[in-house]
Amino acid sequence: MVALQDLIRSGQLLELGCYACKRHAYIDASCFDVPSQTPSFKVCDAIACPACGVRNAEPGFPLWSRPDARPPTLALGRFAYPSTAGSQ
Ligand SMILES: [Zn+2]
Numbered sequence: 001m002v003a004l005q006d007l008i009r010s011g012q013l014l015e016l017g018c019y020a021c022k023r024h025a026y027i028d029a030s031c032f033d034v035p036s037q038t039p040s041f042k043v044c045d046a047i048a049c050p051a052c053g054v055r056n057a058e059p060g061f062p063l064w065s066r067p068d069a070r071p072p073t074l075a076l077g078r079f080a081y082p083s084t085a086g087s088q
Pocket residue numbers: 018019020021022023049050051052053054
């Protein structure tokens with residue numbers, strides 16, 4: 001299990017996605033106001049979508065999160081939410 005503090009320690013980003021507004025982004029793991037021992041896949045349950053404000057209390061659990069799974073060379077670029085990947 002990868003916790004938020006593991007991402008912060010290694011400099012890895014957290015990928016956050018939202019099915020409600022169809023956005024997803026890679027965000028610095030230290031930006032979240034949740035306990036650092038929170039599992040990375042549980043972060044989405046503790047926050048609201050930064051773009052549309054939806055929460056996982058809504059039906060269908062629209063938010064998801066996971067550790068940045070891109071190869072390290074691609075992960076060098078940091079994108080600010082709510083830009084959508086692949087829209088350029
Ligand atoms: Zn959203």
